[in-house]
Amino acid sequence: MEYTVLGIAWKRGPCTTYALMMELSTSTSTFYKKRAGTTYPLVERLIKNGYLQQSAEVGARGERSVEVTELGIGALGQWLTDPIDLGEAAHTVDFIRLRTFYLGAVNSKDRAGFIDGALIQLKAHEAACERAIARYKEMGDDFSALATEGVLFETRARLEWLTKTREQFLSIPQGKPPKR
Amino acid sequence: MEYTVLGIAWKRGPCTTYALMMELSTSTSTFYKKRAGTTYPLVERLIKNGYLQQSAEVGARGERSVEVTELGIGALGQWLTDPIDLGEAAHTVDFIRLRTFYLGAVNSKDRAGFIDGALIQLKAHEAACERAIARYKEMGDDFSALATEGVLFETRARLEWLTKTREQFLSIPQGKPPKR
DNA sequence: CCGCTCATGTAACTGGTTACATGATTTA
DNA sequence: TAAATCATGTAACCAGTTACATGAGCGG
Numbered sequence: 001m002e003y004t005v006l007g008i009a010w011k012r013g014p015c016t017t018y019a020l021m022m023e024l025s026t027s028t029s030t031f032y033k034k035r036a037g038t039t040y041p042l043v044e045r046l047i048k049n050g051y052l053q054q055s056a057e058v059g060a061r062g063e064r065s066v067e068v069t070e071l072g073i074g075a076l077g078q079w080l081t082d083p084i085d086l087g088e089a090a091h092t093v094d095f096i097r098l099r100t101f102y103l104g105a106v107n108s109k110d111r112a113g114f115i116d117g118a119l120i121q122l123k124a125h126e127a128a129c130e131r132a133i134a135r136y137k138e139m140g141d142d143f144s145a146l147a148t149e150g151v152l153f154e155t156r157a158r159l160e161w162l163t164k165t166r167e168q169f170l171s172i173p174q175g176k177p178p179k180r
Numbered sequence: 181m182e183y184t185v186l187g188i189a190w191k192r193g194p195c196t197t198y199a200l201m202m203e204l205s206t207s208t209s210t211f212y213k214k215r216a217g218t219t220y221p222l223v224e225r226l227i228k229n230g231y232l233q234q235s236a237e238v239g240a241r242g243e244r245s246v247e248v249t250e251l252g253i254g255a256l257g258q259w260l261t262d263p264i265d266l267g268e269a270a271h272t273v274d275f276i277r278l279r280t281f282y283l284g285a286v287n288s289k290d291r292a293g294f295i296d297g298a299l300i301q302l303k304a305h306e307a308a309c310e311r312a313i314a315r316y317k318e319m320g321d322d323f324s325a326l327a328t329e330g331v332l333f334e335t336r337a338r339l340e341w342l343t344k345t346r347e348q349f350l351s352i353p354q355g356k357p358p359k360r
Numbered sequence: 361c362c363g364c365t366c367a368t369g370t371a372a373c374t375g376g377t378t379a380c381a382t383g384a385t386t387t388a
Numbered sequence: 389t390a391a392a393t394c395a396t397g398t399a400a401c402c403a404g405t406t407a408c409a410t411g412a413g414c415g416g
Contacts, residue, residue, distance in 0.1 A: 007282035011356050018367050029281060031273045038404055040369060062412090063367065073285065080279055081290045089301035090308070092334060093211045093273040099260055100327040101209060102187035105253065110261045121269035128270070141357040146348055147280040150341045154272060157337030161330045168326055176191050177321040198395050218376055220397060242384095243395065366413080374405075385394070 001032075003079045005042060006051055006072050011141070014055035014065040017043045028132050028151055031093070051075055096122075096158065100169065104177070108170045115166050119159065126155045181212075183259045185222060186231055186252050191321070194235035194245040197223045208312050208331050211273070231255055276302075276338065280349065284357070288350045295346050299339065306335045 008023050009015065021039040024032060032038065043066060046052040051072035055065040068076070096118045103111050129152040136145035188203050189195065201219040204212060212218065223246060226232040231252035235245040248256070276298045283291050309332040316325035 001278075003282075004278065007285070010282065010285055013356065013359065016367070017369095022366095028270070029278060031271055032404075035405075036367090036369065037371090037406070041403085076282060076285050077290075080283060080286050080294060083297040084276060084279075084294070084301060086301045086304055088275045089298060090208070090305040091211055091273065091275060092331070093271070094209075094330065094334065095268045095271060096264060097327055097330040097334075098181075098184065098209060099264075100330065101324055102183075102190065102256060103260060104323045105187070105190055105256050106260050110257075114260060114264070117263040118269060121264060121266045124266055125270040139357065142352045143284045143349075143357075144281050146345050147277055149345060150274065150277040150280065150338065151272070153337040153341040154274065154277075154334060157333040158330065161333040165326050165329060169323075172322045176193065177319065177323075179193065196395070197397095202394095212376075215377075216395090216397065217378070217399090221375085362416090364414085364416105366411105368410085370407100370409080372406090372408100375403090377402080378400085379398100380400100381398080382396085383394105384396105385392100387392075388390090 002042065002046060002051070003076065005039075005046065006068060006076050009052060009066060010068045010073060010076055014057040014067040016063045016065050018063075020066075028129060028148055046072070094158065096162070103169060104172060104174060107174055111169055112166075115162055115169060119162055122155055122159050122162070126152065126159065129155055182222065182226060182231070183256065185219075185226065186248060186256050189232060189246060190248045190253060190256055194247040196243045196245050198243075200246075208309060208328055226252070274338065276342070283349060284352060284354060287354055291349055292346075295342055295349060299342055302335055302339050302342070306332065306339065309335055 004024065005020055008020055012019065012023075017040055020043065021036060024039060025035065043052060047054070047066065050069055052066045053069050055067040057065050057067075099114065103114070106114075129148055133145050133148045133152065136142075136148060184204065185200055188200055192199065192203075197220055200223065201216060204219060205215065223232060227234070227246065230249055232246045233249050235247040279294065283294070286294075309328055313325050313328045313332065316322075316328060
């Protein structure tokens, strides 16, 4: 999304499109598998619309760098100040949870396999979040640290939910729910 | 996503594309604002690929209904049985959290406005989840009830996170983090 | 000097959104 | 009988993904 790129560019100051792309693809929070094909056109679009501009700063090897314009900072502030509506606040994605809606289609053994596999991945993700938070703190990026704390809260909630409901998920008979 | 439609069609048994569309757009868990323009082509695609088929059942008003084929049930089972990888398990979306990464761009008063507005929406969402769970239990759809319990856990974690970090978010000075 | 990372793109494809369009049936 | 809901689509647009393509600089 445009605002994420705008936000990263604002935090970093003048940097290359490549650097933006790298941060987009490695962040614990960003949900796009942004690669070159997305980032370069997106940055182009933002420049065309006046939110980013070519920076005067040029690297040793002639890399071009971009920076946020006044207009861009204004748009970022607008986005952060606009009250969030219920639709956006409630909109979350969780691919583990998504599957659990239909677990009745498979037997208990398969359900256990899925849930236990998911728990392992979530624990790995929890550890990754902790490392990311430490890294952000070290870098002095307090907002990213607090935001990633949110990912950690979420991950622990998912672990707790799956752990507590595991037995119930396994005990429900296979098949679709009764018709009404 | 295809699997969600497949899952809903499996749960419901023969039903119209319209009914699938309605469930997609009202569910607490589905993240697509699926409208006609998405659902009809998607169902067409699933029929073409053999996962859905026209059902013999026809409504009083001549509505066509679709149902899952054996192949479709197989694909659904496959999806549910395949172990989830870290990338998919870690991939979550939260538009409130996304903004908090860049809250340093605005002053403390604006941050407080954003956070407090978000808390109000999250509380409303929490109540909506509770109602949805009760409804699913009433309908005898235990898997959806347990899955939506997951949404509830998540929502409460987000509330707890924002409540606990609110003061910290407000106390950090405005501006971008120091360069390294 | 070979391979890796930095750096910058392009082109084709896919899939979702918006907006439009139509008509039947139900309900107030 | 008028409005709402059920029901079915289409077409233009937009944005993200995949895969391809290139070349410079750096470290072993």
